[in-house]
Amino acid sequence: MSEISIQSPETHEQVRSRFRKSTQAVMPFHLSGKQSIVDGYDIYPSHSLGSGKIKNGYASLAEWIRGYPMVVIDGYSGVLWDEVQTYLDEAFKKEGIKTGWIRAADYLKHERDVLDLVTPFLGEREAVWGTRTTLELDDFFRIEELKKVREIEGVDCTILIGTGASLSDWNVPVIYLDVPKNEIQFRMRASSVTNLGMHTVDEPAQMYKQSYFVDWVVLNRHKASLSNRITIQGDVQWEQEINWMLWKDLADGLEHLSKTVLRVRPWFEPGAWGGHWMQERIEGLNKDEINYAWSFELIVPENGIVFESDGYLLEVPFDLLMLQNNQNILGKHAGYFGTEFPIRFDFLDTWEGGNLSIQCHPSLGYIRENFGEHITQDETYYILDCKKDAQVYLGFQEGIDPSDFREKLEKSKAEGSAVDIETYVQAHTAHKHDLFLIPNGTVHSAGADNLVLEISATPYIFT
Incomplete structure (x- = not known):
C-alpha cells in the first residue's frame, strides 16, 4: 500500500489512481445547501436525520475516543486501515494523547491456510459462479491468540484496530467502519485492498468473486452479531475524511426508513454493450466515461442508504437495513426471505x-x-x-x-x-x-x- 501524506494534498488523478480506479467521482462527504436541492434524478439521494447527528473528521472521532482507556475499531472489507490509523494517530498527537495500537490483522491465519478455507466456495477460476460460504469470521483468525490480547501499559488509550477486532471480546466501545460495495470494487481495481485474510493482490474480477461469495457473507454475519455492541458507525469511503455517528441515532434512522418510502444510492458501471442515454441526461455522471451499461438502483448486496445531517453524508449498506429491520420491510414474508430483499x-x-x-x-x-x-x-x-x-x-x-x-x-x-x-x-x-x-x-x-x-x-x- 502506498505511503500517505496529509501535509501535501494530492491531485484528484493521483488519489484516484492510488486508492480507487473509477472515472465516476466518489460521493461528496458534504453537500452545500445548493447541492442538496436536486430537480430531477438525484444520484445522491439522502434521508435527513436532523441537525447534529453526523460528525465529520478524524479529529472529532479522536476527541470522542480519548475518553476511554480501551477501544475496538472493527470494520468491513475495503477499509484502508493504515490510513485510518495514521489520521487518528496524527489527531491524538496534536492533543498530546499517547496511544497504543494493536492490529487485528496480525492474528490472521497464514494466507495459504485462508486460501484452503475459501477455495471450496469459489468454483473454477474461469467461472463466474461460486457458492455462498458457510464460514464464520473467526475461522480466518488464530482466535485464541487474539482473545489473549490485553491493554498496553503506559499509554492513555489502547486501540485494537482492523476487520475482526471485536472477536477479542473486549468489553469496551466498538467503532465500526464501512465502505460502500462499489467503492470496495474501485479499490480492488486500483490494487489498494485485498480479500479477507489475503496479502496478495489478485485480478479485480477474482477479488470481487471472492468478496461476493465469501468475504461479504462472512462479514455480514459478523456485523449482525455486533448490533448490540457497536457504539459508533463510521463511513470511510473518502480519503482523508470520515463521517461518523452514534449507533443509537443510526438505529433510529433505520427504524424510521423501514416504515416509510426510501431510495438507495444508485451506482453506475460501463460495459461492453453499454450506451449513452443515462450519460447524456443524468446530471453528475462523467461525460468522458466510455459508456454506462447499468445503473444499480436497488440490489441488497450492492447498494447503500445515505443519511444526511447538517449537509454531512453518511452511507450504510442496504443490507444493514435488512439485518436490523427485515421484519418491517418484509412483513409476514420475513421468515422465508430472512435478511434478503427479493x-x-x-x-x-x-x-x-x-x-x-x-x-x-x-x-x-x-x-x-x-x-x-x-x-x-x-x-x-x-x-x-x-x-x-x-x-x-x-x-x-x-x-x-x-x-x-x-x-x-x-x-x-x-x-x-x-x-x-x-x-x-x-x-x-x-x-x-x-x-x-x-x-x-x-x-x-x-x-x-x-x-x-x-x-x-x-x-x-x-x-
Whole structure:
C-alpha cells in the first residue's frame, strides 16, 4: 500500500489512481445547501436525520475516543486501515494523547491456510459462479491468540484496530467502519485492498468473486452479531475524511426508513454493450466515461442508504437495513426471505451501444440444488425509451439444434467471433412502454438502442 501524506494534498488523478480506479467521482462527504436541492434524478439521494447527528473528521472521532482507556475499531472489507490509523494517530498527537495500537490483522491465519478455507466456495477460476460460504469470521483468525490480547501499559488509550477486532471480546466501545460495495470494487481495481485474510493482490474480477461469495457473507454475519455492541458507525469511503455517528441515532434512522418510502444510492458501471442515454441526461455522471451499461438502483448486496445531517453524508449498506429491520420491510414474508430483499431494480442502457449479452436464468429446482437459493431470477423488461428499430431478444426459435447453438457460443467465446443470434433466438420489436415478461429458463437479451427498467425477482446470486 502506498505511503500517505496529509501535509501535501494530492491531485484528484493521483488519489484516484492510488486508492480507487473509477472515472465516476466518489460521493461528496458534504453537500452545500445548493447541492442538496436536486430537480430531477438525484444520484445522491439522502434521508435527513436532523441537525447534529453526523460528525465529520478524524479529529472529532479522536476527541470522542480519548475518553476511554480501551477501544475496538472493527470494520468491513475495503477499509484502508493504515490510513485510518495514521489520521487518528496524527489527531491524538496534536492533543498530546499517547496511544497504543494493536492490529487485528496480525492474528490472521497464514494466507495459504485462508486460501484452503475459501477455495471450496469459489468454483473454477474461469467461472463466474461460486457458492455462498458457510464460514464464520473467526475461522480466518488464530482466535485464541487474539482473545489473549490485553491493554498496553503506559499509554492513555489502547486501540485494537482492523476487520475482526471485536472477536477479542473486549468489553469496551466498538467503532465500526464501512465502505460502500462499489467503492470496495474501485479499490480492488486500483490494487489498494485485498480479500479477507489475503496479502496478495489478485485480478479485480477474482477479488470481487471472492468478496461476493465469501468475504461479504462472512462479514455480514459478523456485523449482525455486533448490533448490540457497536457504539459508533463510521463511513470511510473518502480519503482523508470520515463521517461518523452514534449507533443509537443510526438505529433510529433505520427504524424510521423501514416504515416509510426510501431510495438507495444508485451506482453506475460501463460495459461492453453499454450506451449513452443515462450519460447524456443524468446530471453528475462523467461525460468522458466510455459508456454506462447499468445503473444499480436497488440490489441488497450492492447498494447503500445515505443519511444526511447538517449537509454531512453518511452511507450504510442496504443490507444493514435488512439485518436490523427485515421484519418491517418484509412483513409476514420475513421468515422465508430472512435478511434478503427479493426484488431488484436497475436500468440497462444500450442506447447507441450494443446488444446486451444473451443470457438465461436457472430453473427453481436447479438453483436450489446447485446453489442453495430459495428463489430464482424471474424478470421483466419495461422499455422506458428506445429508438425506432430497437429490439428485445426473447425465447428460442422453433426447432433449433441445442448442440449447434452451444457449439456456436463456445466458438464465439474462444475466438471472439459473432453469432447470428436471430437464427436461434426470437427478436421482438420494442416500443416505448412495452413490458416483456421473462420467466426463468427463458433465453433473453435487450438489443441495442434501448433504455430498460429491469425489475426482477432476485436471489443473492444474481446477474
